[in-house]
Amino acid sequence: MTIKRQCELIGLPRSTAYYQNVEVEVSTSEIAIKNAIDKIHYKEPSYGVRRIRNELQKLGFEKVGKRLLRRYMEEMCIHVFYPGPNLSKRDKKAKTYPYLLRNLDINHPNHVWSIDITYIGTPEGFVYMVAIIDWYSRFIVGWSISNTMHSDFIVRAVEAAIATYGKPEIINSDQGSQFTSRAYIDCIKGHESIRISMDGKGRATDNIMIERFFRSFKWERLYLLRPETIREVKEMTNESITTSKEATKGLIMLLRIISITSMRLSRKN
Numbered sequence: 001m002t003i004k005r006q007c008e009l010i011g012l013p014r015s016t017a018y019y020q021n022v023e024v025e026v027s028t029s030e031i032a033i034k035n036a037i038d039k040i041h042y043k044e045p046s047y048g049v050r051r052i053r054n055e056l057q058k059l060g061f062e063k064v065g066k067r068l069l070r071r072y073m074e075e076m077c078i079h080v081f082y083p084g085p086n087l088s089k090r091d092k093k094a095k096t097y098p099y100l101l102r103n104l105d106i107n108h109p110n111h112v113w114s115i116d117i118t119y120i121g122t123p124e125g126f127v128y129m130v131a132i133i134d135w136y137s138r139f140i141v142g143w144s145i146s147n148t149m150h151s152d153f154i155v156r157a158v159e160a161a162i163a164t165y166g167k168p169e170i171i172n173s174d175q176g177s178q179f180t181s182r183a184y185i186d187c188i189k190g191h192e193s194i195r196i197s198m199d200g201k202g203r204a205t206d207n208i209m210i211e212r213f214f215r216s217f218k219w220e221r222l223y224l225l226r227p228e229t230i231r232e233v234k235e236m237t238n239e240s241i242t243t244s245k246e247a248t249k250g251l252i253m254l255l256r257i258i259s260i261t262s263m264r265l266s267r268k269n
Contacts, residue, residue: 026125033061034072035121041078042218045211049073076119076148077128077176079211089118095185096175106135106155112197113141113168114210115158117149117178120222120233127239128229130154130159133210134168140213141165145234151183158187172197174207 034058040047040055047055049070056064106112110136114225120127132142142161144155150221158171172187173179175198190195221240227233 002112008058024106026182030072031121031123031125032117033064034076034126035077036061037069037072037122038076038119041073042215045079045215064174077117077149079174088200096180097196097198099172099200100170101172102136109134109137109139110166110168112137112170112172113161114172114207115154115179116174116207116210116214117154117215118144118218120237122233124225124229124231127233128153130157131210131213132171133213134156134165138209143237143241145230145237147230149178151178151181154178155187158184162174162191167191167194169193170195170197172199172207174199195197 011056032179036056037052038058040052044051044055049066053064053066054067054072056069104112113132114135115132117128117130120129125145125147129145130143130153131140134141135140142157142165142189144153144157144160170196173196178184188196192261217237217240220238222233225236227236239260
């Protein structure tokens with residue numbers, strides 16, 4: 001069967017059959033600038049484009065204009081911690097969901113999970129990390145690393161977390177295009193009992209739990225250990241989260257003991 005006929009049968013333009021995805025090699029200059037932006041942001045999360053540009057100039061990056069800086073920040077999924085323009089851009093045609101966590105009493109594991117993406121840079125390149133945290137226990141229930149921003153690695157992280165720890169009642173994210181994508185929404189809706197929550201536009205603090213984790217992870221691990229390669233990043237991340245989980249397990253056990261003791265005391269009274 002000819003390529004033309006195959007395309008006709010599946011309703012695709014014939015030109016798509018000959019398209020080859022071209023990977024653009026990232027320059028060392030771009031990597032260095034993005035790594036500097038990342039460190040500035042996690043040191044001063046309230047800094048916007050103008051102030052980050054000033055800090056970059058102090059570090060010797062004098063030719064970075066506001067337009068280029070804004071594009072880099074969008075590509076890195078950077079959220080500025082003040083009410084203002086949201087730099088995690090969403091597809092304007094995509095459906096968003098209300099924020100369900102305002103004044104919510106989160107009182108047990110798997111009540112609320114938060115999910116977000118962050119940029120991780122190395123001298124040889126950069127990757128994106130998605131992480132999922134349980135609000136009540138502060139337990140990292142899922143994570144994954146990818147060199148692209150495609151939603152498939154996010155879906156895999158969610159499915160793996162649910163398979164391991166069960167379903168949350170609510171999962172919260174920002175309004176970024178990865179979390180308004182059809183693949184992500186269909187993944188969550190495939191588990192009928194899970195409710196979707198999204199941060200208000202321009203309100204990075206609505207997802208504060210996962211942002212705190214990223215901040216601690218970067219300052220306590222990434223910036224101190226300075227992994228040279230993407231492989232080292234993955235090994236460091238795995239070790240860091242495994243250590244964090246072991247510490248959190250003790251906290252969860254303590255919370256359960258306190259909860260059971262409190263229930264017994266209330267019954268006696």
